[in-house]
Ligand SMILES: Nc1ncnc2c1ncn2[C@@H]1O[C@H](COP(=O)(O)OP(=O)(O)O)[C@@H](O)[C@H]1O
């Protein structure tokens with residue numbers, strides 16, 4: 001039971017970290033950004049690529065992986081996302097999906113299609129209420145809560161954060177104040193990309209790394225974003241952990257049904273929630 | 278001349294966050310009447326229309342239309358009952374030809390067209406339907422542009438098309454939200470003429486900024502200010518009312534053409 | 536080409552489509568042409584939602600799969616009569632549309648795309664694992680059909696002829712649907728749904744109708760696929776395959792029956808022959824999609840129509 005809860009919180013934490021960027025792009029542009037899955041995957045692959053350079057040390061490799069997606073995020077934002085302002089939502093979705101396809105293929109080109117396993121970087125367990133829990137998972141849970149708190153402070157207390165929140169709520173109003181929202185939105189995009197890469201890095205030792213890993217996780221994170229309310233930061237946080245728990249509890253009884261259950265929950269939420277987007 | 282009560286609001290309120298855009302408005306309209314609503318920008322006129330026509334529900338209060346409580350009814354139900362509106366920012370279908378904009382309104386209004394199978398599988402351009410469309414376009418004076426793509430129309434012509442769209446629905450009550458805004462002088466003259474010819478045929482409510490135009494057209498004028506209906510009465514009396522002059526002219530003299 | 540040529544094309548659409556595929560069959564082989572035909576039916580179903588109503592589904596493989604599995608299950612458990620199997624597929628497609636539609640059509644934009652995708656994923660799970668007892672799980676299931684009215688569906692030519700007949704039927708249906716007031720309403724919903732409500736239409740009802748028609752016709756295509764291939768596996772409804780029909784809709788030109796046909800043909804031609812020459816298939820697809828989005832939004836048919844009206848406009852001056 002304890003380990004089921006811990007597992008649920010772990011994947012919840014990872015879902016949250018990945019979903020932030022999705023939710024923000026949803027909020028700013030009303031599109032789903034499939035390219036996010038590519039960045040997530042890129043984080044994991046870069047981690048694997050640079051681990052040997054750091055003699056197998058996880059933390060420096062992780063930092064390099066997270067930083068390395070900044071140029072990727074910048075290029076995608078500058079040359080794809082920004083050019084999609086004013087296009088129809090459908091075309092924007094298709095374009096980001098195209099980026100994902102290209103990204104997946106580049107990854108296959110460089111690293112091949114075989115899954116690469118990665119071992120637990122901490123390799124220690126902590127007894128909690130008589131159950132041994134891997135410390136690494138506890139770190140992930142702690143880290144996701146820490147990120148949530150940091151983002152809360154960033155969006156509520158700093159000027160830049162406040163501008164972004166105002167822009168999420170009413171783009172025109174903020175733009176009419178003469179503030180160049182595009183600059184802030186691209187910052188948000190890159191922030192979201194780094195977090196996606198972090199998600200990929202953190203999840204890599206728990207699952208395996210393969211070119212289609214992004215697609216699977218992305219679908220689940222979309223569910224998180226929809227359940228949490230499009231563009232709502234706190235909603236995303238709550239939904240991530242709720243759906244993480246749904247997954248782990250379902251998985252305990254019937255492993256293969258875990259993902260399907262998440263989508264069922266999303267459908268139920270959609271039935272009862274008025275959707276305007 | 279005015280007959281029974283046709284449209285009525287009772288203590289209708291609507292807030293957006295902290296802002297109370299419409300504040301406990303009581304409003305009555307009698308069948309056959311032509312009424313005007315004036316008030317400075319942001320007074321809540323459009324929001325009031327939105328509630329009347331069902332774009333969104335009020336936070337509190339009741340709307341009665343033709344003796345029925347329609348507060349919870351959807352916009353399309355109210356349209357089918359005969360409540361038709363236009364929008365402050367002209368809203369027509371840019372991606373369709375002018376004529377196609379009207380077809381559905383004509384289909385809606387024609388009781389012979391209620392057949393579902395015919396609606397789904399029948400031709401959208403029968404000569405009979407096209408004729409009704411052309412007649413309506415003729416009425417607003419843009420019949421020559423029936424085959425043009427709507428996005429190619431001038432703003433004034435789009436407004437005429439939107440009025441044609443409303444008329445094709447054969448409304449009992451027609452609510453026009455600033456029908457003269459953004460038009461040139463000759464276009465204003467066209468629309469004024471049209472509205473004058475309409476007022477004998479249906480019940481009309483007009484939101485307008487150009488108060489001078491309204492005096493000859495409507496028999497009653499209501500004034501909104503900061504969400505409240507502050508006064509109403511005969512147009513000439515209203516325009517002489519010192520309170521109205523203060524909220525209206527005192528606030529923004531040049532608002533006459535926005 | 537002149538505008539009158541297009542009008543002629545539209546007037547004689549059925550004979551032209553029939554002749555086109557009959558000419559194609561000797562070139563491509565009969566089974567492959569049948570493939571093309573069935574995919575075109577699927578694109579037509581898809582385009583009713585995407586091109587006309589403006590709702591991008593990222594999970595339409597599900598409805599195709601529903602048809603295929605329904606036909607196969609019918610053949611195995613109820614009756615091996617191919618027509619009963621097709622009828623079962625159509626009813627299943629409609630039932631799934633009626634079941635999921637009320638949730639799905641309330642959403643638009645990104646949500647619409649995703650919720651279809653999510654249901655597609657659930658369907659994949661059902662076919663692969665939860666219902667593996669019936670569907671055969673990863674191995675899939677085969678279906679064999681009786682000969683009825685001298686129509687032996689083991690014969691490639693019979694399947695070809697029957698599929699072509701079905702395509703003509705669907706083209707006819709789609710042209711009627713999109714040329715009706717309902718068709719105009721769908722376009723209005725695409726442009727501005729709220730405004731369409733202010734014309735007195737309960738748009739929800741019509742969106743649901745369009746959705747159910749789309750899922751039913753997609754299931755039809757699924758049933759034909761199983762006539763053509765005699766087996767179906769879960770990979771048939773893999774979510775990543777949705778991009779195929781999106782690509783086809785876009786390249787042909789969304790929102791026109793001819794566009795959908797051209798798109799279906801183009802995608803099938805590209806995907807059947809190009810991978811032999813291009814190793815990086817997904818990259819090619821991605822780049823092509825980006826080009827379509829940024830440079831060629833109107834697709835082939837839109838391009839043709841624009842060229843034609845362009846030359847006509849020059850003549851007018
Ligand atoms: N959808 C909305 N969301 C938030 N505020 C709104 C909305 N619609 C109107 N308002 C606000 O309500 C007030 C009344 O607006 P409106 O009804 O458009 O006034 P009017 O038509 O008299 O100019 C304005 O302050 C406006 O900013």
Ligand SMILES: [Mg+2]
Nearest residue numbers: 322323324365
């Ligand atoms: Mg207004």
